[in-house]
Amino acid sequence: MNRHFGSRHAIGIAAVSALALTLTACGGGGDSGRSGDAAEGAPSPGITDESVTLGITTPLSGATAGPGTCTVAGVTAYFGMKNAEGGIEFGDGKTRTVEIEALDDTYDPQQAAANYDSLKGDVFAMTAGLGTPTNRAWRDAAIADGVPQALIMTGDPIFSDTDESPMQLGFVPIYQNEGEAFGELLAGSTAEHKVAILSQNDDFGEGYVEGFKSAIEGSDNIEIVQELTYEATDTTVDAQITELASSGADVIFNAMSVTPLTIAALQKAQQLNWTPNWFLPSNTSSPGAILEPGGAAAFPGVYSVSFAKAPASPAFAQDEDVVEYLAALKEYGNYPDPPAFPHCQWSWMVGATLEQAFAEMEEPTRESFMEALRGIEGFEAPLMLPDTSVTTTEDGQPAVSTVVVQKYNGKGYDTVESFE
Amino acid sequence: MASSSKTSVPTTSAPASSATSSPASSFRQSPWVRWGAPLLLLVGLAVLPLVMTESANDTLARIGVFAVAVLGLNVVMGYTGQVSLGQIFFLGLGAYVTAYGVSQEWNIVLVFVLTCAIPAVAGLLVALAAARLGGLAIAMVTIALPIVGVPLAKRLSDFTGGSQGMSARFVAAPEGSGLYDDQWQLYLVLVIGGIVFLLTYFLVRGKYGRAFAIVKGNENVASSMGISPYRYKVLAFTIASLIGGVSGFLYMVVVQYTSPETMSFGHSIELLVAMVIGGAGSIVGSILGGVFYVVVPDITNAIDPSLTALLQGALLLAVLFVLPGGLVSLPRAVMRGLRRSSAGRGSAAPPTTPSSTPGSGTAAEQTETERHGHA
Amino acid sequence: MTLLELEDVTASYGPVQVLDGVSLSVPENGAFGILGANGAGKTTTLRAISGAVRTGGRIVFDGKDISGMRPDQVAALGIAHVPEGRGSFGDLTVRENLRVGAYLRKDRKGIDEDIDYCLDLFPNLQDRIKSNASALSGGEQQMLAVARAIMSKPRMLLLDEASLGLAPSTAKNVYDAIRRLRLESGIAMVVVEQNANLAFTVVDDATVLETGRSVLTGTSAELKGMDEIRRAYLGG
Numbered sequence A: 001m002n003r004h005f006g007s008r009h010a011i012g013i014a015a016v017s018a019l020a021l022t023l024t025a026c027g028g029g030g031d032s033g034r035s036g037d038a039a040e041g042a043p044s045p046g047i048t049d050e051s052v053t054l055g056i057t058t059p060l061s062g063a064t065a066g067p068g069t070c071t072v073a074g075v076t077a078y079f080g081m082k083n084a085e086g087g088i089e090f091g092d093g094k095t096r097t098v099e100i101e102a103l104d105d106t107y108d109p110q111q112a113a114a115n116y117d118s119l120k121g122d123v124f125a126m127t128a129g130l131g132t133p134t135n136r137a138w139r140d141a142a143i144a145d146g147v148p149q150a151l152i153m154t155g156d157p158i159f160s161d162t163d164e165s166p167m168q169l170g171f172v173p174i175y176q177n178e179g180e181a182f183g184e185l186l187a188g189s190t191a192e193h194k195v196a197i198l199s200q201n202d203d204f205g206e207g208y209v210e211g212f213k214s215a216i217e218g219s220d221n222i223e224i225v226q227e228l229t230y231e232a233t234d235t236t237v238d239a240q241i242t243e244l245a246s247s248g249a250d251v252i253f254n255a256m257s258v259t260p261l262t263i264a265a266l267q268k269a270q271q272l273n274w275t276p277n278w279f280l281p282s283n284t285s286s287p288g289a290i291l292e293p294g295g296a297a298a299f300p301g302v303y304s305v306s307f308a309k310a311p312a313s314p315a316f317a318q319d320e321d322v323v324e325y326l327a328a329l330k331e332y333g334n335y336p337d338p339p340a341f342p343h344c345q346w347s348w349m350v351g352a353t354l355e356q357a358f359a360e361m362e363e364p365t366r367e368s369f370m371e372a373l374r375g376i377e378g379f380e381a382p383l384m385l386p387d388t389s390v391t392t393t394e395d396g397q398p399a400v401s402t403v404v405v406q407k408y409n410g411k412g413y414d415t416v417e418s419f420e
Numbered sequence B: 001m002a003s004s005s006k007t008s009v010p011t012t013s014a015p016a017s018s019a020t021s022s023p024a025s026s027f028r029q030s031p032w033v034r035w036g037a038p039l040l041l042l043v044g045l046a047v048l049p050l051v052m053t054e055s056a057n058d059t060l061a062r063i064g065v066f067a068v069a070v071l072g073l074n075v076v077m078g079y080t081g082q083v084s085l086g087q088i089f090f091l092g093l094g095a096y097v098t099a100y101g102v103s104q105e106w107n108i109v110l111v112f113v114l115t116c117a118i119p120a121v122a123g124l125l126v127a128l129a130a131a132r133l134g135g136l137a138i139a140m141v142t143i144a145l146p147i148v149g150v151p152l153a154k155r156l157s158d159f160t161g162g163s164q165g166m167s168a169r170f171v172a173a174p175e176g177s178g179l180y181d182d183q184w185q186l187y188l189v190l191v192i193g194g195i196v197f198l199l200t201y202f203l204v205r206g207k208y209g210r211a212f213a214i215v216k217g218n219e220n221v222a223s224s225m226g227i228s229p230y231r232y233k234v235l236a237f238t239i240a241s242l243i244g245g246v247s248g249f250l251y252m253v254v255v256q257y258t259s260p261e262t263m264s265f266g267h268s269i270e271l272l273v274a275m276v277i278g279g280a281g282s283i284v285g286s287i288l289g290g291v292f293y294v295v296v297p298d299i300t301n302a303i304d305p306s307l308t309a310l311l312q313g314a315l316l317l318a319v320l321f322v323l324p325g326g327l328v329s330l331p332r333a334v335m336r337g338l339r340r341s342s343a344g345r346g347s348a349a350p351p352t353t354p355s356s357t358p359g360s361g362t363a364a365e366q367t368e369t370e371r372h373g374h375a
Numbered sequence C: 001m002t003l004l005e006l007e008d009v010t011a012s013y014g015p016v017q018v019l020d021g022v023s024l025s026v027p028e029n030g031a032f033g034i035l036g037a038n039g040a041g042k043t044t045t046l047r048a049i050s051g052a053v054r055t056g057g058r059i060v061f062d063g064k065d066i067s068g069m070r071p072d073q074v075a076a077l078g079i080a081h082v083p084e085g086r087g088s089f090g091d092l093t094v095r096e097n098l099r100v101g102a103y104l105r106k107d108r109k110g111i112d113e114d115i116d117y118c119l120d121l122f123p124n125l126q127d128r129i130k131s132n133a134s135a136l137s138g139g140e141q142q143m144l145a146v147a148r149a150i151m152s153k154p155r156m157l158l159l160d161e162a163s164l165g166l167a168p169s170t171a172k173n174v175y176d177a178i179r180r181l182r183l184e185s186g187i188a189m190v191v192v193e194q195n196a197n198l199a200f201t202v203v204d205d206a207t208v209l210e211t212g213r214s215v216l217t218g219t220s221a222e223l224k225g226m227d228e229i230r231r232a233y234l235g236g
């Protein structure tokens, strides 16, 4: 009996050995290719005189596939268009085409790190990927390897801290920026306001509230009358809404990242005949997906923030930027439908911002690229709303830190200058 | 027995009859193969990290991490028959314990011990409560683990770093070793993972393993034979949790970052799928499960990153249809095919029923019942 | 010398009291029968002995009070229960099932001898030694269940309706083997049977249960002679 066992195992072990040997063979042997060995001034990996390759790890399947796919589509469309025009002129005088290699991480940090590992030898820089944990997973490795992790889609402030993150730069506004923008608008109001706060009990909600509070500090026309939280995993916030409704607030600052909960909160308030002015974060303020089903028209004002033109909005239907963008998205971005998530627009802007950096980059090295990337000031990328711009010179801030407050008009959003 | 039979009928033992059955099996039983294969493997594993590329080393190290996690799941599910949907929670817990210990600059040996002990104790407590319930209740309780774990990890941000997670880069190759970090990490995974595999191998081959198999087979009969199903279920679950904790340590060695996402429920299902694909109730199957868990996303990414979920699902179905016993049953399926075709040509090879001790050698059959039972 | 003694044993499933004072006594090497209609509490009595149901009263095995022990603890003392409905490991072969029965034993040689003995006792199993247990007939499964219990080398066997669902000739074969086992091994037994005729081929004494209570206890010979027993259980 034991003998028989032994043989079964011998086969198994042999199979594993064979697999291991195959891996070795595929690996090609030798200990070449380890990063950080490059000589000073020599071209970095992923760049030749003709082309440069960028890597993206982002969720392309699973629950976050929608926004994740957009993060690839926008920048791919942008450089697809530029490549078709002959390429991009770099600061060293060479004209290069830009290739994108994107891998799916399913929002799994482990897979994101693995994707980074497999891309880092072939790409010049990593960019545009979505997600806080998935970008955090290889942040340290990118620093150690000297690989740029540029213009990524996360509101996590650590990526905008130059000391902590020398090879990184976040693209989208951090949560604080958004809360702050609404706080400033409210503080500038001529009337007195009582504010109720309902926020998600994590760094997302805390960031918004922190930004909001810092903006209203010292303005005596604003009073926070009640502050409640909920868990991201909660299935209802009815109790919180009921309690807040009885506070007599005329404004609710609702830092919520869960779509169904946001709809339910809007509906619950109407049931209670409580119709305050309502603030929502940029990622839970979609007119079609949230405000319409939530019956937002019942409220005197629903506010959110943005820095990108909404291609679906009739106001921008004829806008030059938008027309060019939608055409390129279809032709080069492998994205035939109208973009369902703002991440598509953001990713397009990432492309434009990278082009700015490439134009200033004097050597085909990652160091030179990072230097150029950090030297952009007041760049109005295509699709950006007036009064917003890309500025990378400010430590502690992402590439886009300015947002404008917008008010729901029953269909889309209009930028507002003051709170009435 | 007082009067053992004097008229006992001579019986031929199964291995004796199969030993002479075919050239293939005599090849398998030659001492050269039996001792040579493990030796070759050992030498191979010792040299491998030195000759492979960085990315191959990384891949192999990640395979090691998840092979250990799948092995833990196999102890409770493949060997003891208790559905656990919470294995990823223990990996996550181990990863957090490691990350926290490293951030507090505790001695790394202490960190490792805690990484074993804390998940084991957590698993023990869960099992003490859940194993009494029996049946699907254990599955339900274990589902709750990752579902509660994720928000808990976000909540306890003083220990876990909240939803931003924790980094811990604590395994650099020692000065003067001449090794690259990736080589050193792979060696750590190979040594720690290898020890875990070896200990588990002895566990499931020994008395405890037989008790697990009996509990899995029939709880009533188990207790009528002096084996407490409750006790062995608790034991299996605790060991699975401990092994999960070790895989969490290795996760931090290789990935060096953990966040609430690490222990999300979906990954628990993926681990389960990897176990079934590799081969439930099999040591080698656990390794193959680890290979599946890690390599398939890489392959599907290479084919078409936007279709990874679809391709993985298709692959899962394909393997299950062709090899219901998992990848580990491939050699046997091939042998069977060969035998059948040679029998078809007229050379009547005597049928050899693979014989084995209870519950250990019948991975394929057990997997089948297991699927029918729990799917 | 008395091996097993039940004194006024009660048992209930939740609020429902099922045993209402059962007493019996089995000497060393003895065999004791429990007769009774469906639902009388025969199975429950065996479950009470093997610790699978909560009980009141006293259950003493080999001088030791075993009431309140867990089934595995009772089994470890040498009481092997062959439950109603058998229960074998369908995935495992007959031989493997027999080895499972010897789980608590360490004497390799003795185990091999006892396997041979069981196969001699149940020649049908010999023919199916490599089959999976799930492929056995009902009669063969019953034999396997008894054989597996023998493999644990018990001091006492608890047999629950070993004839259930078997053709008369198969049932007789099984009971012939049980009688031979008793003669050759001296294992004590508690035999639950609907078919009193079969039971009387093995047991020395027996009791009749009615709604959880022993109403009549005596030797086989005494009971066989009684009219009401005859009418109720012996078909005439």
Ligand SMILES: Nc1ncnc2c1ncn2[C@@H]1O[C@H](COP(=O)(O)OP(=O)(O)OP(=O)(O)O)[C@@H](O)[C@H]1O
Pocket: C013, C016, C018, C036, C037, C038, C039, C040, C041, C042, C043, C044, C045, C194
């Ligand atoms: N698990 C249980 N839960 C509740 N009641 C039970 C349970 N098992 C048995 N009973 C009840 O206890 C009584 C005695 O059952 P038991 O199985 O001991 O009878 P039995 O004499 O073995 O009958 P049979 O000859 O049909 O096997 C019956 O009324 C039965 O319905």
Ligand SMILES: [Mg+2]
Pocket: C042, C043, C044, C084, C161
């Ligand atoms: Mg009964």
